[in-house]
Amino acid sequence: MSFKLAGIDQLATSHPSFLQKWSSRGKVVGTAVLLLGIVAATNWRQIVVFLNLLVAIVLTAKLPVWLFSLALYPAIFSLPFALSKLSVSVAEAATVVGKATTAALLLALLVASTPYPQIFGALSRVLPPVLTDALFLAYRLFFLVVGSLERLLLSLRQRGAFGKGNFCWSFRVTLHAIGYLIANTLRLSQRLEQNYRLRGYGVRIYWGAEPYVWRMLDLAMLLVLICLVGGVLCFA
Amino acid sequence: MSHIHLPDGVLPANLWLLSYLAAWLWLRSALRQSEKEAVQRKLPFVAAMSALMLLTMSIPLGPLPFHLNLTVLTGIVVGPWLGFVAVVIVNIILSLLGHGGLTTIGINSLIAGLEVVVGWWLYHRLLHSWRRSWRTLLATGLALLLSISLSLGIVGSSTGMLDLAGHELHLGQDPIAEEQPAATLNVSTTADMGGEQGVIAVKAELLGLTGIGALAGILLAGLGLESLATLGIISYLQKVNPDLLQDEGPDIESGGQR
Numbered sequence: 001m002s003f004k005l006a007g008i009d010q011l012a013t014s015h016p017s018f019l020q021k022w023s024s025r026g027k028v029v030g031t032a033v034l035l036l037g038i039v040a041a042t043n044w045r046q047i048v049v050f051l052n053l054l055v056a057i058v059l060t061a062k063l064p065v066w067l068f069s070l071a072l073y074p075a076i077f078s079l080p081f082a083l084s085k086l087s088v089s090v091a092e093a094a095t096v097v098g099k100a101t102t103a104a105l106l107l108a109l110l111v112a113s114t115p116y117p118q119i120f121g122a123l124s125r126v127l128p129p130v131l132t133d134a135l136f137l138a139y140r141l142f143f144l145v146v147g148s149l150e151r152l153l154l155s156l157r158q159r160g161a162f163g164k165g166n167f168c169w170s171f172r173v174t175l176h177a178i179g180y181l182i183a184n185t186l187r188l189s190q191r192l193e194q195n196y197r198l199r200g201y202g203v204r205i206y207w208g209a210e211p212y213v214w215r216m217l218d219l220a221m222l223l224v225l226i227c228l229v230g231g232v233l234c235f236a
Numbered sequence: 237m238s239h240i241h242l243p244d245g246v247l248p249a250n251l252w253l254l255s256y257l258a259a260w261l262w263l264r265s266a267l268r269q270s271e272k273e274a275v276q277r278k279l280p281f282v283a284a285m286s287a288l289m290l291l292t293m294s295i296p297l298g299p300l301p302f303h304l305n306l307t308v309l310t311g312i313v314v315g316p317w318l319g320f321v322a323v324v325i326v327n328i329i330l331s332l333l334g335h336g337g338l339t340t341i342g343i344n345s346l347i348a349g350l351e352v353v354v355g356w357w358l359y360h361r362l363l364h365s366w367r368r369s370w371r372t373l374l375a376t377g378l379a380l381l382l383s384i385s386l387s388l389g390i391v392g393s394s395t396g397m398l399d400l401a402g403h404e405l406h407l408g409q410d411p412i413a414e415e416q417p418a419a420t421l422n423v424s425t426t427a428d429m430g431g432e433q434g435v436i437a438v439k440a441e442l443l444g445l446t447g448i449g450a451l452a453g454i455l456l457a458g459l460g461l462e463s464l465a466t467l468g469i470i471s472y473l474q475k476v477n478p479d480l481l482q483d484e485g486p487d488i489e490s491g492g493q494r
Contacts, residue, residue, distance in 0.1 A: 005294075005333065039245050039339055070334035074243030080391050081246040099245025104334035111332045119332070128267055130275055131321065137283030138290070138325050145287050175468030178292070178304075182313070182469065183477045185288055189280035 004070070006143065011112045017061035019109070024118035026218035030225050031110045037229035038103045044091045047098035049232045054105050063112055070108040074100035137192065144192075145185050152177050240387055241330065242344055244337030247394055256342035262349065263324055266317040275318070282318045285310045286325040293330065302458045307348050308355030308376045309466050313480055319352035320345070343390065347383050355379035360483045372470050376463040384455050 012020075019027070034050065041047050058067060078100035085092035111119065116139055124132040156162070161173045267275060285306070292304040311319040327345045331338045358375035366374070473480050 008333075035244065035338060039249070041245075073241070073334050074337065077240050077243050078246050080240075081394070096246055100243035100337070103244035103337055103339075107332050107338060108334055123328070128263075130267055130279065131263070131324065134279055134283045134286065134321060135325050135328060137280060138286035138322075139329065141283055141287035142290050142329075145291050149291065172468060175465055176472045178288075178465075179469045179472030179476070181291075182284075182288055182309075183473065183480065185284040186281055186480070189284035189287075193280040 004066070006146075007064075007066075008108075008112050009116065011063065012115045015061075015063065015112070017063070017113065019057070019061045019063075019113035022113075022221065023215065023218050024114050025122055025214075026221060027110060027114055028119065028122040030222055031106060033222070033225045033229055034106055035103055037233060038099055038106065040233060041095070041099060042233075044095045044098060046232050047095055047102055051098065051102045051105070053228075054102060054109060057109060058105075061113070063109070067108050067112055068105065071101040071104040074104040137189065141185065141189055141192065144188055145181060148181060148184060148188075149177075152181065240391065241336035242340040242390075243334075244339045247340060247343065247390075251390075251394065252339045252343060255340075255346055259324070259342035259345045259349075262320060262346070266320045269317045270321070278314065278318055281314050282322045282325070285314055285319070286322045286329075289322065289326045290329060293326070293335070302461060304462060304465050305348065305351065306466075306469075307351040308359070308379050308462075309469060311352035311354075311356035311379075312359050312375075312470070315483075316353040316356040319356060320349040323348045323352055347386055347390075350386060351379045351383045354382055368470065368474065369467060372467045373463050376466040377459055380459045380462055384459065388455075 022030075038047070038050050041050065058065075075097055078097050082093040082096040085096055117136070120132055120135050120139075123135070127135075156173060156177060160166070162170050270278070289306050289310060292306050295303055307319075307323060310322050313319075314322060324341070324345045327336055327341045327348065330336045331341050331344075336344045355375050358378055359371055363371040363374055470481065
């Protein structure tokens with residue numbers, strides 16, 4: 001997932017598509033509208049419409065196909081719920097899996113087209129400032145930890161860890177490596193936070209939520225989405 | 237490892253809305269409590285533990301459908317209140333990556349938050365006088381057992397599978413099952429259309445165990461692995477940086493070292 005996260009980050013910041021040009025606020029609200037539509041869907045036809053819409057957006061925006069793999073986890077986790085619906089009908093069960101998968105694809109589309117500071121900026125409108133700061137630091141630290149982990153794994157492999165026949169030793173070494181990562185990451189986080197303070201950030205580190213004026217285009221897109229979701233839920 | 241990351245669209249709206257409200261109240265309370273502990277100064281540690289949880293949750297343990305959670309360890313290191321904040325952060329980021337759902341952040345956080353709080357309480361309070369190894373194993377094991385029960389209860393009550401479990405206990409050994417590979421998931425359904433609702437029987441088969449046995453086996457294996465992993469990590473931290481494991485959490489001024 002760490003590599004996917006890095007790939008998504010790259011897509012969000014540098015992939016040229018019409019989605020990247022749409023304002024982050026509009027995208028977040030639009031995603032919320034579509035998500036509510038997906039969650040409120042009651043039959044497989046509605047889900048198929050939403051899914052087709054998202055697939056069409058992914059393809060026309062020329063986003064990579066591996067984005068669909070992010071929808072696999074929810075498909076697996078929704079299986080117990082789908083199985084319970086099999087007694088009613090196969091369509092009901094498919095609707096449950098479809099809802100989970102379509103919702104995951106929608107969110108994948110959002111993060112693949114919106115840089116994370118902008119998403120956190122939109123979230124900071126509803127989340128406590130401390131939580132937004134922690135989100136921002138955690139996201140930044142995640143990539144630093146992945147870098148540390150890669151270097152650590154390389155040095156462990158060079159010392160013979162993870163080979164066949166020494167499972168217990170490898171397990172013990174892996175746990176010690178995680179322990180080292182924890183101690184190291186705590187020190188790293190401290191330095192990172194001090195760096196931000198040196199740069200002049202005070203009580204709040206993250207200031208991503210800039211004042212935003214709704215454009216006509218955003219409002220029009222939002223209106224289209226609301227009509228679409230309403231239409232699908234009423235008529236499909 | 238101990239719980240299912242519930243995706244969007246599988247729970248009834250009243251359940252996820254209620255859990256959102258409960259998680260929000262818990263979060264506000266956690267942040268208010270943490271003010272006393274100078275939350276702003278401890279923020280880097282919360283972020284660090286969140287990043288580590290994100291990392292371990294993204295690495296599957298070989299062929300097993302498990303990953304480490306580190307929730308109990310997070311509770312032990314940063315405390316119950318800030319530990320819950322870390323869990324919320326992890327669930328927000330994971331939900332954007334298809335690991336859980338946006339509407340289920342509340343319920344996923346409540347379940348994982350329970351591990352943090354119970355693990356911390358057992359480790360630092362109830363079993364404080366015990367040997368560290370037993371304390372770690374028991375704190376992790378019991379906290380995970382509680383969250384597993386809650387997870388299964390939620391899945392069971394919202395799908396009607398609790399009835400299914402009882403139904404499954406009466407089923408005998410399926411002769412066809414012996415022809416299946418040892419570690420496969422064999423799911424079959426039978427519909428009893430005599431009543432108002434059909435009754436579905438799901439048989440999960442793993443290494444010769446069926447139904448509840450297989451499910452319990454999978455979950456207990458996960459519980460055991462997480463407990464052992466937490467023990468290994470805590471043993472290491474005890475050697476190199478024991479101050480991280482103090483009840484008041486890591487010392488801020490010295491970057492976790494007193």
